[in-house]
Amino acid sequence: MTTITIPRLPAGRTLKLGGSRIVNEVRAYFRQGDSVFFTFLFPLVMLTIFSTAFSNQSFGTDAAGDDVSAAAYYLPGMLAAGLLLSGLQNLAVDIANERSDGTLKRLAGTPLPVVSYFIGKIGQVLVTGAAQAALLLLVAAVAFGVALPTEPTKWFTFAWVFVLGVTTSAVLGIALSRVPRSGKSATAVVIPIVLVLQFISGVYLTFSQLPDWLQNIASVFPLKWMAQGMRAVFLPENFEAAEPGGLWNLEGVALATGIWFVVGLVVCRVTFRWIRKDS
Amino acid sequence: MTPPEPAVSVSDLRKQYGRFSALDGVTFDIHRGETFALLGPNGAGKSTTIEILEGYRDRTSGEASVLGVDPGKGSLDWKAQLGIVLQSTGESGAVTVREQLAHFAGFYPNPRDVEQVIAAVGLEEKASTLIRKLSGGQRRRVDVALGIIGTPALLFLDEPTTGFDPESRRQFWQLITSLKNEGTTILLTTHYLDEAAHLGDRAGIIAGGKLIDIGAIDTIGGADARVPLVRWVDGGVSREQRTTEPSTLVARLVRENGGVELDGLEVVRPSLEDIYLGLVAAYERSVPEPVEGLASTGSANGVAK
Numbered sequence: 001m002t003t004i005t006i007p008r009l010p011a012g013r014t015l016k017l018g019g020s021r022i023v024n025e026v027r028a029y030f031r032q033g034d035s036v037f038f039t040f041l042f043p044l045v046m047l048t049i050f051s052t053a054f055s056n057q058s059f060g061t062d063a064a065g066d067d068v069s070a071a072a073y074y075l076p077g078m079l080a081a082g083l084l085l086s087g088l089q090n091l092a093v094d095i096a097n098e099r100s101d102g103t104l105k106r107l108a109g110t111p112l113p114v115v116s117y118f119i120g121k122i123g124q125v126l127v128t129g130a131a132q133a134a135l136l137l138l139v140a141a142v143a144f145g146v147a148l149p150t151e152p153t154k155w156f157t158f159a160w161v162f163v164l165g166v167t168t169s170a171v172l173g174i175a176l177s178r179v180p181r182s183g184k185s186a187t188a189v190v191i192p193i194v195l196v197l198q199f200i201s202g203v204y205l206t207f208s209q210l211p212d213w214l215q216n217i218a219s220v221f222p223l224k225w226m227a228q229g230m231r232a233v234f235l236p237e238n239f240e241a242a243e244p245g246g247l248w249n250l251e252g253v254a255l256a257t258g259i260w261f262v263v264g265l266v267v268c269r270v271t272f273r274w275i276r277k278d279s
Numbered sequence: 280m281t282p283p284e285p286a287v288s289v290s291d292l293r294k295q296y297g298r299f300s301a302l303d304g305v306t307f308d309i310h311r312g313e314t315f316a317l318l319g320p321n322g323a324g325k326s327t328t329i330e331i332l333e334g335y336r337d338r339t340s341g342e343a344s345v346l347g348v349d350p351g352k353g354s355l356d357w358k359a360q361l362g363i364v365l366q367s368t369g370e371s372g373a374v375t376v377r378e379q380l381a382h383f384a385g386f387y388p389n390p391r392d393v394e395q396v397i398a399a400v401g402l403e404e405k406a407s408t409l410i411r412k413l414s415g416g417q418r419r420r421v422d423v424a425l426g427i428i429g430t431p432a433l434l435f436l437d438e439p440t441t442g443f444d445p446e447s448r449r450q451f452w453q454l455i456t457s458l459k460n461e462g463t464t465i466l467l468t469t470h471y472l473d474e475a476a477h478l479g480d481r482a483g484i485i486a487g488g489k490l491i492d493i494g495a496i497d498t499i500g501g502a503d504a505r506v507p508l509v510r511w512v513d514g515g516v517s518r519e520q521r522t523t524e525p526s527t528l529v530a531r532l533v534r535e536n537g538g539v540e541l542d543g544l545e546v547v548r549p550s551l552e553d554i555y556l557g558l559v560a561a562y563e564r565s566v567p568e569p570v571e572g573l574a575s576t577g578s579a580n581g582v583a584k
Contacts, residue, residue, distance in 0.1 A: 003284045004347040031373040109363035110386045111355040
């Protein structure tokens with residue numbers, strides 16, 4: 001018998017296709033009205049509400065004795081919430097929908113590497129998350145007069161907290177997308193998780209005012225650490241005393257988030273399937 | 280001279296869902312460059328077969344080889360040789376037809392030209408439209424376009440023309456004929472028997488998870504099923520007779536009628552659809568009593584080959 005030979009695909013296409021996926025994903029993201037509103041603009045809407053509602057209130061004073069406005073106080077929390085929404089909520093719902101509507105089944109029948117697909121999703125989250133953070137900072141500074149830090153070290157901290165936070169959030173979103181049985185149930189599974197995390201992790205409520213046991217529970221999850229990292233960047237130095245242990249604890253931020261990143265990545269790689277076979 | 284390895288080879292293929300046998304020992308080969316039509320009623324096992332061959336489902340037992348590879352263990356290299364048009368279309372479709380095709384073209388080492396594929400499926404006017412804004416038939420054409428964009432050696436078409444208007448179907452037939460001429464091997468399932476007759480070289484008929492017949496389109500069902508039927512009206516009564524020599528019969532009838540034209544004369548050669556319906560009906564009569572959800576108690580092998 002003359003046998004059939006299958007030609008080998010060229011090497012190095014995983015990254016190239018990952019890039020092509022990012023372009024495709026970002027384009028599709030901004031064409032979905034609901035994802036733009038509920039994940040992209042949501043933190044901005046919340047920042048606007050808090051800043052306006054509590055505009056007469058002082059949230060403490062900085063070292064020079066100046067009042068800290070509501071906008072300045074809530075900005076770090078909203079940035080952290082943005083990381084969670086752009087990554088975890090967005091991807092968990094998006095991928096569950098793609099599994100339901102046949103997108104993943106179609107991709108499964110093509111020579112697209114799974115890793116390229118992951119790169120596309122994480123890249124989409126990085127791009128949209130960065131745009132979201134930039135918009136939040138811009139509105140905070142221009143509309144609400146929040147003084148942004150000028151020291152390069154602060155921006156360096158912001159950069160790594162952002163990148164680590166958003167990629168961790170993205171891989172956790174991919175991992176969580178396995179849980180909903182259908183695209184329709186995806187929001188019902190994902191939104192409560194995201195909402196509870198935001199309430200216990202110092203996004204909407206002041207973390208130091210939560211009972212210790214709740215703080216301890218929140219400390220297991222990454223959002224608390226992302227919010228803490230953002231506070232270290234944007235709140236005055238004298239606010240450090242209100243943190244757990246009286247420290248920003250950036251090492252803890254890096255370690256806890258890093259562990260979640262690794263765990264999420266392993267779970268993704270082990271559990272991700274294009275389709276549920278035989279369903 | 281050694282025979283070429285078949286593009287698809289299936290032997291005693293079985294798929295069990297609990298106690299239900301979706302596939303009950305199916306055996307067939309598809310030769311390279313051939314268009315093979317898999318026909319059968321809904322739920323007969325067509326899509327189960329095709330999805331096992333595409334790598335989407337695991338088989339319970341039996342042998343399967345697709346382009347020389349076990350489809351349960353297909354690599355990306357292998358997938359690059361396949362074109363898949365699934366039975367159901369979906370997707371949120373927030374990309375345009377052209378964007379989607381250009382994106383998918385990038386997955387393959389030797390893709391077709393995007394604009395040519397758009398023209399081949401007749402979507403030139405819709406190339407810049409978001410897929411979600413297309414009609415069902417137009418989306419189906421996008422599915423077909425995505426199936427052929429990678430220049431597949433083997434193309435799976437699972438009910439590809441569902442929702443097509445007659446004109447689109449003819450256009451699709453032309454497209455498939457040109458792919459055949461390029462040497463593409465095609466596995467087609469369809470409920471349109473004229474489509475199978477037009478495009479197929481051979482057909483397999485599947486019912487109740489068994490292959491009940493297989494053969495060239497113009498010989499399947501056997502000679503008996505193809506005996507032409509002569510119909511005429513004799514004194515207000517419809518008459519019909521099967522004969523292998525219809526001209527002789529008609530000449531005799533005219534002679535007996537005193538050389539006068541016969542009323543309502545028809546010579547009918549059974550179409551693939553007639554033969555198919557006959558085979559499926561005969562099969563259903565032969566199965567004792569189909570019990571819902573229970574495995575049929577048939578013998579191990581289909582009638583194949």
